[in-house]
Amino acid sequence: MPVDLRPNAPHGAEPFLLRRPPNTPAWVAMYHSVENASEDPYRITVSPQRLDAQLRWLRRRGLRGVSMRELMEACARGEQRNLVGLTFDDGYRDFVEQALPVLRRHDCTATVFVLPGRLDGDNAWDPLGPRKPLLGADGIRHVAESGMEIASHGLTHVDLTLADDQLLRREVDDSRAKLSELTGAEVRGFCYPYGHVDERVVAAVRDAGYRYACAIDPGALRGPLALPRVHIGQGDTPPRLALKVWTNRLRGRAFDRAAVTG
DSSP states (O other): OOOOOOOOOGGGGOGGGGSSSTTTTBBBEEEESSSOSSSSOOOOOOOOOOOOOEEEEEETTEEEEEEHHHHHHHHHHHHTTTTEEEETTTBBBBHHHHHIIHHTTTTOEEEEEOOGGGTTOHHHTTSSSSBBBOOHHOOOOOOOTTTTTEEEOOOOOOOOGGOHHHHIIIIIOOOOOOOHHHHSSSOOOEEOGGGGGOOOHHHHHHTTTTTTEEOOTTTTTTSSSSBOOOOOOOOHHHHHHHHHHHHHHHTTOSSSSHHHHH
8 A cells, every 4th residue: 555645645645654553552752952943963953833733743633742741640541542752851941932832732741851950051961063051940840830740861961871870879869859859749750861771770760769761762671761762853744753653663662551560
């Protein structure tokens, strides 16, 4: 059966890959910064217009973007069929002005992975490209009060697989404590900086009390502390987004109820 990937294909010719098959496992979208950027060497930025188009694509197919907390709770009940996890790494300040209005427009929620050791700082870990300001304490509280989930991306965005045991504990444990104090709520989630993770890092995250943790491609690691995600960028138009989601499912990067229960 030929697959019609034309962006303006007639409704009756909608390709099968745009339709969500029954009993499809949940999947998680990975975003970073949302703004109109002229420089983006790491492909971490989407424009508000592109985000709007991507969320509209989801909603037209009966899907709703939700925070990881909501998705994990739904997966535990076996009710994740019409949900997609939305995550935003690094806690960029543009989330408040650019992403939040778009999420609200489409009745979506999201998880924002922030860095309590870099409040009001910038993405100093990226040697190339423009400096992007990060959320401060007030911004993080505002995001939480807006119905989004706040979770940890570590303290300062270091590769935890290269950290010694003391630094690893500080990045994992202290970030959770600081965010809990800042928001007044339990911090359930963690996101591995750079997506890098190994068994030692997973053990540290588990011991710190996190309920789930997101990577990019965790390889052989499985379970709620090694969840895969699909990178979403500015080039992901609806047809390309559909193809990317389908391809990643075929590669086994979606996760199901077994994954979230360990």
